[in-house]
Amino acid sequence: xxxxxxxxxxxxxxxxxDEPKLLKPTDAIIKLSATCICGSDLWPYRGLQxxxxxxxxxxxxxxxxxEVGSEVRSLKPGxxxxxxxxxSDNTCPHCQFGFQSSCAQREFMTGAQAPYxxxxxxxxTLVATEEMPDxxxxxxxxxxxxxxxxxxxxxxxxxxxxxxxVVVVGDGAVGxxxxxxxxxxxxxxxxxxxxxxxxxxxxxxxxxxDIVAARGEDGIVxxxxxxxxxxxxxxxxxxxxxxSMTQAIGVCRPGGSIGYVGVPHGVSFDGQQLFFRxxxxxxxxxPVRRFLPDLMDRVLQGKIAPGKVFDQSLPLEQVAExxxxxxxxRAIKTMLTVEA
Ligand SMILES: [Zn+2]
Numbered sequence: 175x176x177x178x179x180x181x182x183x184x185x186x187x188x189x190x191x192d193e194p195k196l197l198k199p200t201d202a203i204i205k206l207s208a209t210c211i212c213g214s215d216l217w218p219y220r221g222l223q224x225x226x227x228x229x230x231x232x233x234x235x236x237x238x239x240x241e242v243g244s245e246v247r248s249l250k251p252g253x254x255x256x257x258x259x260x261x262s263d264n265t266c267p268h269c270q271f272g273f274q275s276s277c278a279q280r281e282f283m284t285g286a287q288a289p290y291x292x293x294x295x296x297x298x299t300l301v302a303t304e305e306m307p308d309x310x311x312x313x314x315x316x317x318x319x320x321x322x323x324x325x326x327x328x329x330x331x332x333x334x335x336x337x338x339x340v341v342v343v344g345d346g347a348v349g350x351x352x353x354x355x356x357x358x359x360x361x362x363x364x365x366x367x368x369x370x371x372x373x374x375x376x377x378x379x380x381x382x383x384d385i386v387a388a389r390g391e392d393g394i395v396x397x398x399x400x401x402x403x404x405x406x407x408x409x410x411x412x413x414x415x416x417x418s419m420t421q422a423i424g425v426c427r428p429g430g431s432i433g434y435v436g437v438p439h440g441v442s443f444d445g446q447q448l449f450f451r452x453x454x455x456x457x458x459x460x461p462v463r464r465f466l467p468d469l470m471d472r473v474l475q476g477k478i479a480p481g482k483v484f485d486q487s488l489p490l491e492q493v494a495e496x497x498x499x500x501x502x503x504r505a506i507k508t509m510l511t512v513e514a
Contacts, residue, residue, distance in 0.1 A: 177288030178231040178493045183221035184501075186494045191230065194285065194292035199243035202296030204255060206237040206512045208316045209286050210484065211496050212259075213346050213507075214437060219497055222439060231493075232287030233259035234320040236312065237512075239300075240290065246297050254307060255300040256470055257293055258462035259283045259320050264298030274298075274463035287493055289512050301466040307474065313481025313509055314473040317351070321507065322469060322480040323462030324435050325351025325412065329359055330465075331433025331456035332408035336360035341397055342382070343422045344412035345373040347483045347507040348435060350380055352410040354480060357381025358472070361408070365400060367393060367421070373506065376482065390417065394424035406430060411457075414438045428452040435460060484509040 177191045194203055209232050217223040236256040239249050249255065262269050262277035269277050277298075285291050293299055307315060325348050334340055340356040342349050345368035356364045357380060365384040366377035374385045388396050398405060405427035411418055414436025422432050434457035448455070472478045486505035488496050496508035 175289050176491065177285065178490075180218060180225065180229045180231050182225065183219060186219065186231070186497045188491050188493050191288070194288075194290050196241060196243045197292065198294065199245040200295055200297065201243045202239055202246055202249060202293045202300065203241040203290060204235070204237040204293055205240050205290055206235055206286065206288065207254070208236065208312050208509055208511055209288070209490070210234050210316060210507060210509045211287070211493070211500055212320060213348065213500070215497070216501055217437070217439070219501060230285035230288070232285055232291070233283040234316060235283070235286040235291060236315045236319055237291075239302075242296060248297055249300060249302060253302040255302045256315050256319050256466060257283070257300045258323060258466065260459055260462065261293065261295045261299045262463055263295050264463060269298065269463075272464045273461050275459040275461040287490065287510060289490065299463065301463075301470060303470065303474070311473065313484050314479055315470065316509065317480035317483055318466065318469045318473060320462065321347045321483060322351045322354070323465050324348050324460040325353075325410070326355040326465050326469065327460035327462070328352045328410040328412060328433040328435040329355035329408070331431065331435070332410050333431040333454070334359045334361050334408045337362040338408055339363045339365070339401060339406045340408045340410065341365045341367065341406040341422070341425050342377075342410045342412065343367050343418050344436060345370060345377060346412060349410065349412035350376050350483055350506070351480060352412055352435075353377050353382050354380040354478060356408070356410070358478065365397060365406065372485070376506070379482070389421070393421055397425040401427075409433070410435070412436050414441065416441050423447070423451065423453065426451070426453045430454070431456070433457065481509075483507050487511060
């Protein structure tokens with residue numbers, strides 16, 4: 175088959191690779207219904223994350239089970255499934271505590287920008303639907319796999335509460351999903367920080383009540399003004415840079431919580447500053463598995479349409495153009511369609 179391989183910065187190829195096979199009795203093979211490009215795929219694409227030789231890309235996925243290993247009992251070929259980018263057994267103490275992204279057996283999904291993919295720890299990782307969803311549901315189910323799951327975790331980690339004030343730092347796909355999550359959790363006020371008109375529009379559609387275009391110190395001042403000098407009780411940081419973290423810390427009220435879901439690159443924390451500002455912080459790779467059943471239900475019941483975050487859709491063989499479009503910010507997030 176043909177699949178996506180990154181050979182180095184800026185060098186993504188759709189090329190011939192071996193078909194995935196069951197390697198362990200806990201594996202499953204799925205046929206992708208659709209896949210997509212993640213903001214985190216852009217770190218190695220931009221040369222900001224060292225890479226060890228060619229890498230099979232793709233960790234956001236949904237599709238139909240084709241084959242299962244001998245120890246996979248609850249899944250059957252023909253079922254539609256969604257999984258997380260973190261592969262987990264869903265039985266170890268960390269999984270049972272709701273932190274499947276720190277599973278004792280954790281692996282990270284790769285190779286999903288392809289027509290077929292191997293999913294290790296399938297029984298713990300994949301969640302099946304009762305029926306085959308309509309084609310129109312596929313983008314929304316795909317979004318649950320990572321981008322919505324991560325935005326949702328950001329909101330949970332930021333302790334978003336009914337009626338509360340939330341600031342979302344970052345207007346990429348994850349930040350926009352953080353807005354949607356905060357809206358679903360009943361936040362009273364959702365302030366999205368965004369400078370781009372198309373993203374501001376989506377943020378409003380997803381539930382943002384206020385938009386702040388200013389950044390840095392100006393952005394902090396504007397949000398403090400909007401909140402009567404108090405700051406927000408919940409802040410979702412969805413970028414992972416020093417400036418965005420400073421922004422998040424600067425607008426969070428004492429006793430408030432920051433959920434940081436942008437993978438930090440070059441971010442350091444000042445212990446004394448955190449001590450005296452009295453803020454809670456929880457971050458890390460999202461335990462999407464914890465939220466999958468609930469989020470898949472919300473999609474199937476038509477309560478949310480997170481697939482709207484895909485503003486570009488390309489056939490899988492044009493994956494290189496998808497990376498380019500996201501790198502050049504011509505696309506917020508690119509979905510890759512797979513032939514049925
Ligand atoms: Zn586990």
